[in-house]
Amino acid sequence: MRTDINSTLRTQLRTSAATTARTGEPDREVVAELRASGLLGIGVPVEYGGTGGTAADVNRVVEEIASVNASLAIIAFQHFAVCARITEWGTPEQRARLLPALADGTWLAASAWSEPGAGAAKRHLSSTGVRRHDGSWQLDGAKSFTTGAGLADLYLVLVRTGPAPTDSGGYGATGQTFFLVTADNPGIRPRLGLDLIGMRGSATGLVGLERCAVPDADRLGATDGAQQVIAQVRESGATLGAVSVGIAQAALDIAVCHANRHDLLTVPMFRHRLTELATHLESARALVDRAGARTAPNPGLTTLYSKLYASSAAEEICLDVARLLGSAGYQAGEGLTRLLADARGVALMGPTNDLCRELAAASWEH
The missing domain is CATH 1.20.140.10 (Butyryl-CoA Dehydrogenase, subunit A, domain 3)
Structure with missing residues (x-):
């Protein structure tokens, strides 16, 4: 696995940055080159096909990408963040099933946490997850400002699964749960359409959830336990x-x-x-x-x-x-x-x- 950008990829990233700034559309070809570069496995443990890099390694790679293409750096950062959450909170089955594909770039990951009206602290989510009689979950709602929308193969989705929160501090709230949703799930509909001022090539858009059926095996962390996961995010150092x-x-x-x-x-x-x-x-x-x-x-x-x-x-x-x-x-x-x-x-x-x-x-x- 590479831990730096080769000269060819650097040139492609720089050219893409100028083009996407004008068009506001992500450059799918350069995203494909990023997938193939080996860089996306930097933070994945060696036993799952990554290089086992530290947060400092992740920061260095992100900085290097951002020096030529900030939009692609944000996409990569979100990918690294989801990989870290799976490594830290995933079950052994989830890690074995998901991390190898995320490490070699076969899959690209994105986070879908924000939504209209939820506020920056994500305390007032409208999107919901309801447990069905067979133990699976049905997700419904709409997420906004999802970086990598339409490009990602795996989304880390935050929804409300419990009573409305009573606490008023912190990031996230009680009664929230994370789910790992693949892009081929018929209930998830990512789309672009946000006319951003900056980061115009980051594919930041909307993700709709409509009767999105997710098995309990794709729940990340405890039910109603997302706040604990969120609290640990900044502890990683990335x-x-x-x-x-x-x-x-x-x-x-x-x-x-x-x-x-x-x-x-x-x-x-x-x-x-x-x-x-x-x-x-x-x-x-x-x-x-x-x-x-x-x-x-x-x-x-x-x-x-x-x-x-x-x-x-x-x-x-x-x-x-x-x-x-x-x-x-x-x-x-x-x-x-x-x-x-x-x-x-x-x-x-x-x-x-x-x-x-x-x-x-x-x-x-x-």
């Missing part, structure tokens, strides 16, 4: 901050390329400003690395901080590069415009930055 670091690196690369082309590295002001931007970037990367290493006293809190800081840093770096290039950036600013839109998009992905702040602030109460 962070969307890695996407932001990749975006920021791409913006800085544009500035350095411009400086070399116009002999601006001889100008102290320009040279010093690039150094300041690089320092800001390295600070964000260091926090992402710290989250991935899971060496902090509170790894989950560090993961929240890494997303907050890195996403803000990426947006600021993109803006500063645009200012630094001046009219040149305005004339040839398609790449910067895309990077800035993608940087802003990370802040809105779950857990959103506002929710990250709330979850982090709650730690001060104990």
Whole structure:
């Protein structure tokens, strides 16, 4: 299994990023190349066909992909996240059945948690799972902002299976359950149609659930136990901050390329400003690395901080590069415009930055 992007795939990812930013459609050919690259098995245990990489390895791969194509990095990140949930919470049968296909790219995974009206914390779900007389489940409802909709072969779906929640804090709520639903299930209907500002090639769309029959063997974790699974997600150390670091690196690369082309590295002001931007970037990367290493006293809190800081840093770096290039950036600013839109998009992905702040602030109460 590969743990880095070869030059051919890097070129394809970069070309695809520019194209999908204009069309708003995912590039299925480059997704196929990503599947075949061997990268998608980085976080899967060796015994199931993966490379057994750590959260730090996952973050590095995500950052590298994001430095050329943030939309594909988000798709890969969601795949890694589902693989991690199956590894941590799946039954031995689920791991043996699902992880090998996810490791070699035969299957691509996506998360379907969000839905209209549920809020960023996913506490007020309308989609439901009802146990049937034979022990299986029927899922009904609609999920929104699902990255990889229509591309994924496996969806990790969050629905309400118990009474309406009585608690008001945290991420997720009581009475919720996760299910693993394959794309060939006739009751699941993914579709695109969301006209996004950033991450336009991420196939972020809607997933409908209509009389979607799922065997109990495809329930992930305990019935009504999704909140416990969600609480452990940030403890893994894998962070969307890695996407932001990749975006920021791409913006800085544009500035350095411009400086070399116009002999601006001889100008102290320009040279010093690039150094300041690089320092800001390295600070964000260091926090992402710290989250991935899971060496902090509170790894989950560090993961929240890494997303907050890195996403803000990426947006600021993109803006500063645009200012630094001046009219040149305005004339040839398609790449910067895309990077800035993608940087802003990370802040809105779950857990959103506002929710990250709330979850982090709650730690001060104990």
